[in-house]
Amino acid sequence: MLKGFDRLFALLATSLPAYSAFAEVEGAERWGVNMTQGVTEVSRTTYDLHMLIFWICVAIGVVVFGVMFYSMWRHRKSKGYRAAQFHESTAVELVWTIIPTLILVLMAIPATKTLYDIYDTGEADLDIMVTGYQWKWKYDYLGSDVSFFSNLSTPRSQVDNQLPKGENYLLEVDEPLVVPVGKKIRFLFTANDVIHSWWVPDLAVKKDAIPGFINDSWTRIDKPGIYRGQCAELCGKDHGFMPIVVKAVPQQEYDTWLAERAAQAAKMRELTEKTFDFDELFAMGEKVYNRNCAACHQPNGQGVPGTFPAIAGSQVATGPLEKHMSMVVNGSPRNPAMQAFGPQLSEVDIAAVITYQRNAFGNDMGDTVQPVDILNFKNKQ
Amino acid sequence: MAHGPKPGFSRWLYTTNHKDIGSMYLWFSFTMFLLGGCMALVIRAELFEPGLQIVQPEFFNQMTTMHGLIMVFGAVMPAFVGLANWMIPMMIGAPDMALPRMNNWSFWILPFAFAMLASTLFMDGGAPNFGWTFYAPLSTEYAPPSTTFFIFSIHIMGASSIMGAINIIATILNMRAPGMTLMKMPLFVWTWLITAYLLIAVMPVLAGVVTMMLMDIHFGTSFFSAAGGGDPVLFQHVFWFFGHPEVYIMILPAFGIISAIIPTFARKPLFGYSSMVYATASIAFLSFIVWAHHMFTVGMPVAGELFFMYATMLIAVPTGVKVFNWVTTMFRGSMTFETPMLFAIAFVILFTIGGFSGLMLAIAPADFQYHDTYFVVAHFHYVLVPGAIFSITAGVYYWLPKWTGNMYNETMGKVHFWLAFIGLNVTFFPMHFVGLAGMPRRIPDYSLQFADFNQIASMGAFLFGAAQIVFLFNVIRTVMGGKKATDEVWDNPEGLEWTVPSPAPYHTFSTPPAVR
Numbered sequence: 080m081l082k083g084f085d086r087l088f089a090l091l092a093t094s095l096p097a098y099s100a101f102a103e104v105e106g107a108e109r110w111g112v113n114m115t116q117g118v119t120e121v122s123r124t125t126y127d128l129h130m131l132i133f134w135i136c137v138a139i140g141v142v143v144f145g146v147m148f149y150s151m152w153r154h155r156k157s158k159g160y161r162a163a164q165f166h167e168s169t170a171v172e173l174v175w176t177i178i179p180t181l182i183l184v185l186m187a188i189p190a191t192k193t194l195y196d197i198y199d200t201g202e203a204d205l206d207i208m209v210t211g212y213q214w215k216w217k218y219d220y221l222g223s224d225v226s227f228f229s230n231l232s233t234p235r236s237q238v239d240n241q242l243p244k245g246e247n248y249l250l251e252v253d254e255p256l257v258v259p260v261g262k263k264i265r266f267l268f269t270a271n272d273v274i275h276s277w278w279v280p281d282l283a284v285k286k287d288a289i290p291g292f293i294n295d296s297w298t299r300i301d302k303p304g305i306y307r308g309q310c311a312e313l314c315g316k317d318h319g320f321m322p323i324v325v326k327a328v329p330q331q332e333y334d335t336w337l338a339e340r341a342a343q344a345a346k347m348r349e350l351t352e353k354t355f356d357f358d359e360l361f362a363m364g365e366k367v368y369n370r371n372c373a374a375c376h377q378p379n380g381q382g383v384p385g386t387f388p389a390i391a392g393s394q395v396a397t398g399p400l401e402k403h404m405s406m407v408v409n410g411s412p413r414n415p416a417m418q419a420f421g422p423q424l425s426e427v428d429i430a431a432v433i434t435y436q437r438n439a440f441g442n443d444m445g446d447t448v449q450p451v452d453i454l455n456f457k458n459k460q
Numbered sequence: 461m462a463h464g465p466k467p468g469f470s471r472w473l474y475t476t477n478h479k480d481i482g483s484m485y486l487w488f489s490f491t492m493f494l495l496g497g498c499m500a501l502v503i504r505a506e507l508f509e510p511g512l513q514i515v516q517p518e519f520f521n522q523m524t525t526m527h528g529l530i531m532v533f534g535a536v537m538p539a540f541v542g543l544a545n546w547m548i549p550m551m552i553g554a555p556d557m558a559l560p561r562m563n564n565w566s567f568w569i570l571p572f573a574f575a576m577l578a579s580t581l582f583m584d585g586g587a588p589n590f591g592w593t594f595y596a597p598l599s600t601e602y603a604p605p606s607t608t609f610f611i612f613s614i615h616i617m618g619a620s621s622i623m624g625a626i627n628i629i630a631t632i633l634n635m636r637a638p639g640m641t642l643m644k645m646p647l648f649v650w651t652w653l654i655t656a657y658l659l660i661a662v663m664p665v666l667a668g669v670v671t672m673m674l675m676d677i678h679f680g681t682s683f684f685s686a687a688g689g690g691d692p693v694l695f696q697h698v699f700w701f702f703g704h705p706e707v708y709i710m711i712l713p714a715f716g717i718i719s720a721i722i723p724t725f726a727r728k729p730l731f732g733y734s735s736m737v738y739a740t741a742s743i744a745f746l747s748f749i750v751w752a753h754h755m756f757t758v759g760m761p762v763a764g765e766l767f768f769m770y771a772t773m774l775i776a777v778p779t780g781v782k783v784f785n786w787v788t789t790m791f792r793g794s795m796t797f798e799t800p801m802l803f804a805i806a807f808v809i810l811f812t813i814g815g816f817s818g819l820m821l822a823i824a825p826a827d828f829q830y831h832d833t834y835f836v837v838a839h840f841h842y843v844l845v846p847g848a849i850f851s852i853t854a855g856v857y858y859w860l861p862k863w864t865g866n867m868y869n870e871t872m873g874k875v876h877f878w879l880a881f882i883g884l885n886v887t888f889f890p891m892h893f894v895g896l897a898g899m900p901r902r903i904p905d906y907s908l909q910f911a912d913f914n915q916i917a918s919m920g921a922f923l924f925g926a927a928q929i930v931f932l933f934n935v936i937r938t939v940m941g942g943k944k945a946t947d948e949v950w951d952n953p954e955g956l957e958w959t960v961p962s963p964a965p966y967h968t969f970s971t972p973p974a975v976r
Contacts, residue, residue: 108909111897114829127824136816144786144809150791151805156727160795166729175784176777183773186823191766193825198762213602238905240511248510249907268759273598274692276757276832280898285828287758289693290597290688294759310759311832311900313591315598316517319903385584386518386604415601 093426113279118301118327122283124193132186139182139414147405170208197283200297205258211268211275211288211310212418214317215375218256221267225340228423229254230370231320235378238320250307253370255324259333268294272418273315279308279325281424287312300327351426357434360447364435367428371420374437380440387416391440400446403433404456421457426450463556464794464966473568476560477940477966478545479863481567483534485542486856488570490932492534493577493849497925499527504887504921507914520904521589522581528592529610532710534574536848540713541624543855544652546863548628550957550964551646552971558630566623573616576942581607592904593703596684596695600676607677611670618663624661628652637956639975643734646955648716650737654744655712658705661748666702669695693758700751708747710844711811712740714851715782721858722786724953725801726793733784739778739785746775756827765824772822776815783812796951799873806847806881816844817892832902834878835895841888853880853931860938861945863961868938872930879927886920 116126154160206418208219212228232253236242245251258264268277270288279283282298300306308323328336357362369378375387382389390396395406407429411417420429430450437444465471465480475481492598506514515523545563549556557563580587585604588594599607632653636645645653668839672695675681682688684695715736723730730736752760752768760768786808795801817839821827830836861867869958890913895901906914945962956975960968 110893111909112893114896115898125825125829128823129820129829132820132823132826136819140812140816143783143812147787147805147808150787151795154726154791154793154795156794156796160792160794162727163792164728165792166731166733166789168732171788172732172735172781178778179777180696182778187773190769190823190825194762194765194769197825197828198497198765225942232495238512240513244510244908249905268938273602274595278832278900280829283829285757285831289758291692294758308898309900309903311754313521313595313598313902315602316521316589319517319900319905362637382520386586418914 080460081182082191103183117281117283118304118306119282119298120301121193121298122281124196125283128189128193131189135186138248176277188320197296200265200295202263203297204262205264207256207268208259208267208269209277209288211270211272211277211314211321212423213272213315213416214310214321215322216256216275216277216323217271217423220337223337223341224344225337226344227254227340229256229324231322235373247307248319250309250322250324252324254324255305255326257326257328257333257336258300259330260303260327262330263297263299265295265297266297272415274312275310275314275321276312277308277323278311279306279323281306281308282325285311298342300325303327303329320374347425351454354391354449354451355427355430355447357438357447360431360434360449361438363427363437364431364433368430368439371424372432375416380436390436396436396442397444400433400437400448401456403437404448404453407433408457409451409460426453426457429453467724473664474564476556476564478549478557478563479561479964479966481557481563481823482542482545482547483863484567485538485545488567489535489539489542489852492530492538492574494928496527496530496535497928499530500922501925502762503527504918506904507906508918509915510908510911515904517904518586518589521591521902522587524902525588525591525594526581528942529561529577530574531589531844532592532706533614534570536710536844536852537621538570539619539852540652540655540710540848543713543717543852543859544624544628547632547859547957548649548652549635550960550968551649551955552632552635552640553956553969553975554631554635555967555969557627558635561626562623563627566620566627569616570620572777573613573620576609576616577613580604580609582651583609593699594673595699596676596692598675600673600684601676608674614670615667618667621659622663625656625663628656629660632656637969637972637975643737644975646716647719647733647736647740648713650721651712651714651716651740654740655709658709658712658744658747662702662705662709665698666706669698669702672698689712693755696755696758697752700754701748703754704745704751705747707840707843708743710848712744714807714848715740717851717855717858718807719803720955721800721854722789722808724858724950725798725804726790726795727951728789728793729954730785731788732781735781736785739781742778743775746771746778750775753822753824753827757831769822769824773819774823776819779815783808783815797869798857798950799870799877800854800858802874802877802881803850803857806877807850807854810846810850810884814839814847815940817842830895832900833895834891834899834901836899838888838891838895841891845884845888850880856935858950859957860935861949862957862960862962862964864939865945865961866938866942867945867949868934869942872937874932876930876934878925879930880924883920883922883924883927887917887924890914890917890920 114126114129116123127414138229145405162187206221210217229252232251233249237244237248268286268288270290275288276285277288284296284298286294286296304327306325310318376382376390380390395403408421410419427450430448433448437446506520583606587606588610590599632649674684676683682690684690684692719730719736750768750772753772756765821830821839857868857873894910894913899906947962948958956973
């Protein structure tokens with residue numbers, strides 16, 4: 080039946096003039112009308128539950144609307160129909176109280192079973208901590224060194240309609256969450272600032288990430304693939320721009336990936352010791368800025384008047400270095416929207432971005448900050 | 461009836477007449493409806509295509525927030541209070557409301573509350589941008605400075621609603637004509653009596669939650685901040701303890717209007733009057749114990765989820781009874797389809813569809829997939845637009861000849877109906893699809909697979925908006941003149957309001973009528 084719907088809509092779609100901006104998205108993905116069956120046992124059970132209730136509602140609707148349309152057709156004054164005068168029947172009232180109650184009980188049984196299943200987060204093979212930030216996700220693979228942020232990778236120019244939009248517009252990230260298939264993965268959710276909600280439809284996992292609290296949920300993915308989702312709780316300006324991408328791979332591939340990431344983390348610690356020259360820092364800093372700062376302070380450093388202060392000519396970026404480092408590492412003491420980036424970025428990235436901010440947008444301070452300076456600053460406080 | 465209204469503007473400023481105050485409420489509500497509607501059109505225009513075209517995300521969030529607040533507190537609630545003011549005294553045979561000066565005050569503080577709320581759009585940092593549900597800490601630590609004005613305006617709206625509710629309860633309990641026993645009252649009076657109790661129970665809770673926000677923002681408390689030992693989820697519990705009964709505040713009076721209109725045009729008494737009263741009371745009671753179904757994903761213990769799931773599913777029973785009663789009232793009637801009846805029938809059909817999606821949302825495991833998607837947006841617009849807005853529209857067409865003494869233009873009424881009906885379904889039905897396919901709500905931009913249905917929804921929204929212009933034109937024309945209405949207006953309708961002349965004199969029932 081639903082396949083039929085899809086075909087009907089596909090037909091409608093082809094009969095409308097195609098608009099070139101998104102002609103590249105084809106077939107079933109466009110005109111999708113129903114919930115995904117997903118790639119886990121829970122997501123399939125949820126889908127079945129959804130369809131069961133849907134068809135029960137359709138059946139009730141057919142009966143109720145059927146009677147209604149029948150009387151609208153037959154019992155009209157224009158056809159000379161004379162009104163009956165009955166207006167009460169306790170027996171009938173009882174019947175249509177009891178029957179719906181029974182139907183509800185029938186619906187509640189499978190729903191309760193599924194709910195218990197979803198809540199069973201014990202005995203996981205792998206624990207991943209998911210932390211929501213304005214407006215990105217951080218993943219910590221508990222029990223290993225691996226931890227990274229996952230940012231939207233769709234370029235701003237596509238959002239602003241300067242470039243054609245890619246196939247995964249707004250659903251692509253720089254660093255996907257990589258997980259093994261066939262393993263029970265437990266997610267622990269929390270947030271750094273406001274409430275976010277981590278949702279991947281194909282896994283049927285949606286759980287709020289709440290600052291100061293930890294929620295949990297679990298999944299076991301059947302087949303390798305890339306599964307996309309989005310933040311589902313309004314979390315401020317860029318709520319629509321913090322997608323989730325889960326890359327499910329076979330165990331072996333996952334092990335290799337994890338080892339590589341662990342090695343990278345070790346290498347990053349080494350880099351902290353290194354001294355960079357200005358051009359290197361400035362170039363790295365620009366990238367870090369665009370990923371982490373530009374959403375609020377804007378790519379041109381002008382900020383948004385009244386909401387987000389400018390970097391260009393700001394007292395912090397053109398003032399004493401100590402204050403600038405404190406602002407980036409610890410966040411603003413007055414405005415919670417300016418987060419503490421100390422725990423989020425590496426020393427190398429912080430050194431680079433401070434160097435960039437002090438020399439870009441016409442600030443021209445001419446100084447450089449080395450990773451080791453940041454490390455010393457952090458250790459001092 | 462020598463005593464008439466004062467001439468000029470002071471008539472409206474100083475009036476204690478329930479009809480004048482009712483009219484002011486209705487005009488105020490319609491103004492807010494157009495303002496909130498324009499904001500909805502900004503939202504739909506931005507969502508016409510993927511990408512950011514017309515507004516930036518900051519402003520988009522202000523639009524969704526203000527649209528919700530204005531429609532709930534400015535359009536729907538005052539419209540029902542306006543209808544209550546006009547109709548309750550005439551339905552129970554009372555000369556006026558019990559507390560006429562308070563009546564004046566509860567209306568006149570509203571324009572100030574909304575002027576203040578709307579003025580936040582021009583403040584530094586913009587208007588409230590955290591959604592009409594204003595979840596902390598987004599609405600406290602991370603909120604724009606204008607939030608304080610928003611809190612004050614909510615306090616004023618709450619005071620207005622509580623005063624209105626007290627007035628309605630006092631009127632219904634004390635001022636019924638001799639012989640008008642409780643179980644003889646028209647259902648509109650019954651549903652409003654129950655609604656007024658809901659208002660008195662939950663508006664203080666709303667006032668409490670915004671006051672806690674005020675304390676967190678300005679006075680260093682940490683009700684909703686985990687860092688200070690508070691709990692952001694506490695906000696949601698308190699808010700929805702207000703919020704869910706609020707949903708019924710916006711629909712119970714609608715049930716009353718529909719229960720008046722369907723029997724008139726089916727020429728057959730309402731089926732199951734007493735079961736309607738009991739069903740309304742049951743729904744009101746259940747509304748207090750289902751609030752956390754708005755919060756299935758916050759991580760409640762499984763026992764909590766089960767309780768709120770079962771309690772929510774139970775609401776389907778009394779609501780079903782109501783729908784079955786309306787359908788049975790129509791069954792074997794002798795129906796005609798004037799504009800009020802068209803809106804009433806559309807109400808029954810579309811509200812039932814909204815009820816179905818509500819039942820689906822009640823199922824907690826499935827809700828994990830529906831929660832905070834466009835499926836939810838489709839659901840609550842299906843219950844609010846055809847529910848509250850259509851019933852108010854139906855009520856206005858039904859009683860307008862009694863208010864003005866003139867018949868509205870039937871053709872224009874039907875044009876209004878069909879434009880609104882088609883516009884509404886084209887706007888909101890596709891939202892079920894994009895929601896199920898995975899589109900979250902409250903996003904200013906979306907990925908490409910949602911583009912087609914969003915484009916259709918946006919076109920429907922503009923059609924629905926245009927339909928309201930027809931309505932406004934029709935009402936103004938009827939107020940100005942037109943074919944004279946008879947005292948009964950319709951074919952042998954039931955109720956005391958049809959026993960007074962059309963237009964209803966400035967003072968009605970100075971001596972109580974006889975009730976059979």
